[in-house]
Amino acid sequence: MSETVRSYQHFVDGKWIESDSNRRFESVCPADGEVVATVPDGTKTDVDRAVAAARQAFDKDEWSSHLNAPERARLLRAIGEEIRNNVDTLAEMETLDSGKPIIETSVIDIHLAADCFEYFAELTAELGGRQVALPQNALDFTLREPIGVMAAIVPFNFPLLLAAFKVAPMLLAGNTVVLKPSEYTPSTAFELAKIAEEVGVPAGVFNVISGFGPEVGQALAEHEDVDKISFTGSTRTGKSVMTSAAKSLTKVTLELGGKGPNIVFADADLEQALDGAVLGAFMNQGEVCIAGTRILVQDSIYDEFVEAFVRRAKRLPIGHPMDWETRVGSLVHRQQFDKVMHFIESGKSQGAKLLCGGEKVSVEGCPDGAFVAPTVFADVDNSMEIAQEEIFGPVASIIRFHDEDEAVKLANESCYGLAGAVWTENIKRGLRMARKLRLGTVWINQYNRLCVEAPFGGYKQSGMGRELGTEALDDVTQVKNVYVELEDQIITLYE
Structure with a gap:
């Protein structure tokens, strides 16, 4: 164009x-x-x-x-x-x-x-x-x-x-x-x-x-x-x-690299948490080091969250990146596309439940474009490859947790420690979690917000x-x- x-x-x-x-x-x-x-x-x-x-x-x-x-x-x-x-x-x-x-x-x-x-x-x-x-x-x-x-x-x-x-x-x-x-x-x-x-x-x-x-x-x-x-x-x-x-x-x-844990508690504002989770997982087709592609959801709201998240993911417009209506563009090159598809196949073979996406998308005028539909896996175990490896594509893994201690444990079970978020209406809980998470950046009731005035960098690898x-x-x-x-x-x- x-x-x-x-x-x-x-x-x-x-x-x-x-x-x-x-x-x-x-x-x-x-x-x-x-x-x-x-x-x-x-x-x-x-x-x-x-x-x-x-x-x-x-x-x-x-x-x-x-x-x-x-x-x-x-x-x-x-x-x-x-x-x-x-x-x-x-x-x-x-x-x-x-x-x-x-x-x-x-x-x-x-x-x-x-x-x-x-x-x-x-x-x-x-x-x-x-x-x-x-x-x-x-x-x-x-x-x-x-x-x-x-x-x-x-x-x-x-x-x-x-x-x-x-x-x-x-x-x-x-x-x-x-x-x-x-x-x-x-x-x-x-x-x-x-x-x-x-x-x-x-x-x-x-x-x-x-x-x-x-x-x-x-x-x-x-x-x-x-x-x-x-x-x-x-x-x-x-x-x-x-x-x-x-x-x-x-x-x-x-x-x-990163594998951002995006943690949603039952007391969170669900609409805001869903909006933040979609942004965190699919902005720039997931080609973001701080992408929140590991979504941890408390068990009492898990089913409700998953259903609503999938609806939102399916509605994201995929198209030529120069189209102002597009929200999911092309991956940067064919090798990256192949890498993302490998991880999608890995998720399926390891037993995660594929709820939407997972395939190449055809876009008019772009027969060879590297477009991947926003992909959502549920019932993901934190040890699976899709939960541990940085995919750098529009692939979200939703993981269930029971309480605060389990959320911290799951979030910190990663070689990465770049960024993540906590969604809760309980500010004391949010601040407790921020202390316990081994991450360079922790957002509370926000995702992907970088400010030039605030330091940015990672823990661990x-x-x-x-x-x-x-x-x-x-x-x-x-x-x-x-x-x-x-x-x-x-x-x-x-x-």
């Missing part, structure tokens, strides 16, 4: 350049197979060039100096403003690249990306250090300094938004950045580079290179001149990134470090201690 096929080059050291390989590849809309853009097929040499540019820009000190923080904040505000000025274009590109509904990219994703840049622009005061109280006659204080060259590797499900999560605090703190977008959704990363260039971000401070994980991603993870890597993606790939980074003791922030909020600055800075001796005489062990 796109009338124009865009052509991009790497953005390195303020210049648009071709890959060392002279190869290119296409970004294709997963719904209709139309080519959206062509981009360079990056190499290790391209990575070396981008990292060298970032290192040179950082070492000049004009960018990274603490005195330059107000100018960095000004540039972040300008980036946020330009993102808002181009919402329609960016939303369309994001939708065509990824297959997610245009209503999500237009109303949520692009605006939240702008929010992110604007929020961090207001945090320059948080970059200061503190004075340390010492008993002796001395002065001691800390400095919060940028880490250096940072690599940001982002996935396909929220391409521009997750880039903003990383890039905004990195730049505010005075770091320089090499951004690698997913090979499936590269377009808006290059549009972000255009915006950075237009607003005056200095050459080498922000670089974007496209390519595939085994070459470009691996080269970034292993690069000895990258000071820190921030990666969002699957837990399996995150472990690989961490292993590669360990060769040079490169620091890492990892935002990885859902990652390490935090993005968003003032806590994000801890992951893009390092602390130096300075001790000043004020005594006239130095104590010595030697005459």
Whole structure:
């Protein structure tokens, strides 16, 4: 449905350049197979060039100096403003690249990306250090300094938004950045580079290179001149990134997989809980790390909830992602479709009760689209594969529980710990549950609500470090201690 096929080059050291390989590849809309853009097929040499540019820009000190923080904040505000000025274009590109509904990219994703840049622009005061109280006659204080060259590797499900999560605090703190977008959704990363260039971000401070994980991603993870890597993606790939980074003791922030428990108590507002559960399970076709696909329902309302949830799931409009009526678009590529169908077959073979969905959906004009009907399994045992593995598709597993203790036990029986929710009218219960759940984010009577002001990250195998909020600055800075001796005489062990 796109009338124009865009052509991009790497953005390195303020210049648009071709890959060392002279190869290119296409970004294709997963719904209709139309080519959206062509981009360079990056190499290790391209990575070396981008990292060298970032290192040179950082070492000049004009960018990274603490005195330059107000100018960095000004540039972040300008980036946020330009993102808002181009919402329609960016939303369309994001939708065509990824297959997610245009209503999500237009109303949520692009605006939240702008929010992110604007929020961090207001945090320059948080970059200061503190004075340390010492008993002796001395002065001691800390400095919060940028880490250096940072690599940001982002996935396909929220391409521009997750880039903003990383890039905004990195730049505010005075770091320089090499951004690698997913090979499936590269377009808006290059549009972000255009915006950075237009607003005056200095050459080498922000670089974007496209390519595939085994070459470009691996080269970034292993690069000895990258000071820190921030990666969002699957837990399996995150472990690989961490292993590669360990060769040079490169620091890492990892935002990885999840299997969100969405817990509904009998005293919950049922209509609100149902709305939240549908949003949690099926937003962006379930291609969301915080997706609430493990729905735990108290036994006294279990049957009523399941019946109503299935009705809602069946009503969700499935269609081309550029259709404003669509609520469930296409999965991002055929491999993801095959993976989701594997898990659906696993659920059936392990004895879960398939109540709706579970099959490919035909959409007019999209014969090869990767559309999967919203799928609901009931009577799921928490040990089943569909309850334990991150599916990354529109597949919900509904699990019965009896009381609060059992809900906590079931929710915490997972290798993941990213996010989840509790639905109850008893605020004391909600707060008790929040304490007991081993999750980085717990919503009470809400789901999928991310605020740029609040920290985001996981427990257990859902990652390490935090993005968003003032806590994000801890992951893009390092602390130096300075001790000043004020005594006239130095104590010595030697005459």
